[in-house]
Amino acid sequence: MKIFLLLSFLFYSATTFSQKGLKAISLKETTRIETALAADNMEGRRAFTTGNEKAAAFIADEFQRIGLKKWNNQDSYLQTFQMVKKINANKRASYSFDLSQEGEKVLLSNVVGILPGKSKPNEYVIFSGHFDHLGISSRNxxxxxxxxxxxxxxxxxxxxxxxxxxxxxxxNNNERTIIFAAFNAEEMGGFGATYFSKQFDPVQVIAMFNIEMIGTESKWGKNSAFITGFEKTNMGELLQKNLTGTNFTFYPDPYPTQQLFYRSDNATLARLGVPAHTISTSKMDNEPNYHKASDEVSTLDLKNMNQIIKAIALSSKGIVAGLETPTRVEVSALRNR
Ligand SMILES: [Zn+2]
Incomplete structure (x- = not known):
């Protein structure tokens, strides 16, 4: 009996990773999408440029093909908003949400699609990443x-x-509503996530999985990633638990002095109490292409990246099914801006 149990346990661990649906996360598709978004014709996707608009249109087209629903029955996946652009004395641009200010009115778009929840449609789970980057520069x-x-x-x-x-x-079995969001202008100050966070009551958001830089191996090697702000909620523990029996490990952020929790779009929602973390593999002490023109597809390990995506899918299982609810972020304990 013992031997049988052991064998069946081994069999179970070996097969968890080939469970239903995971095939949809194919290396071929991951490669196609990554390559399109990082192509030269997207011109570095800098906010307020045509390359950025092109990237938004590409993402919206993918949402359409997948069959996602639009937010609030709007007529587009693009969540477009206005800001005011001002040029200051040293010729640098600054942007404001306060439309009463003097300056040029400019537009930005996030791209948002949803899968309504079967039994808990008013409870939201967010998966996100930012699609803007730094654009074109002849500096360096x-x-x-x-x-x-x-x-x-x-x-x-x-x-x-x-x-x-x-x-x-x-x-097609998510009990909670899943929101898929591509945020704009993260690199300029998180304007996209800020606008997005005002479109609903944050109490309804059960969890946010923000995903940043998962294309290189983490400091522990393949099949591993880290979660920023791990100690701020129990969400990381829940994700780890769902990976038990697989060859994947999610660790707490190993670079605490870098304050990564505050350096991506998850922070905007965390400040509203949402269990909102960033999942990453970036070696912040040794990532030679970080914020360089050389951050190209050829430098990524797409196979490992595809496996990380599967791990995120599995780790979120209990939250998406409405069976697990992470603790909230204690807002008063967060750093000031
Ligand atoms: Zn980033």
Whole structure:
């Protein structure tokens, strides 16, 4: 009996990873989407440029093909909003949400799609990444390359978010509503996430999986990633528990002095109490292409990245099914801006 149990346990661990639906997260599709988002014709996807608009249109098209619903029955996946642009004395641009201010009115778009929950439609689970990057710059021009492709930062996270949309659409059994969001202008101050966070009551958001830079191996090697702000809620523990029996490990953020929890779009929702964390593999002490024109698809390990996406899918199982609810972030304990 003991031997039988042991064998069946081994069999179970070996097969967890080939469970239903995970095939939808294919290396071929991950490669196609990542390559398109990081292509030179997206011109580095800088907010307020045509390359950025092109990237938004590409993501919206993917949402359409997957069959996601639109937010609040709107007529587009693009969540477009206005800001005021001001040029200050040293010719640098600044942006404000206060439309009463003097300056040029400019537009930005997030891209948002949803899968309504079967039994808990008013409880939201968010998967997100930011699609903007740094654009084109001839500063530090190297090898004649001026396009900051942002393959890892954060075409990788957006690719993961789109692949997760495919996966959950195929499973078609999410009890909570899943919101898939590609945020704009993260690199300029998180304007997209800020606008997005005002479109609903944050109490309704059960969890946010923000995904940033998962294209390179983590400091522990393949099949591992880290979660920022691990100690701020029990969400990380819940995700770890769902990976028990697989060859995947999610660790607490190993770079606490870098304050990564506050450096991506998850922080905007965390400040509203939402259990909102960023999942990443980026070696912050040794990532030679970070914020360089050389952040290109050729520097990524797409196979490992595809496996990380599967791990995120599995780790979220209990939350998406409405069986697990992470503790809230204690807002008063967070750092000031
Ligand atoms: Zn980023």
């Amino acid at each position: 021009l190297k090898d004649n390359d001026s396009i900051y492709n942002g393959a890892n930062d954060d075409a990788a996270g957006v690719t993961a978010m789109i692949m997760l949309a495919k996966y959950f659409k195929k499973l």
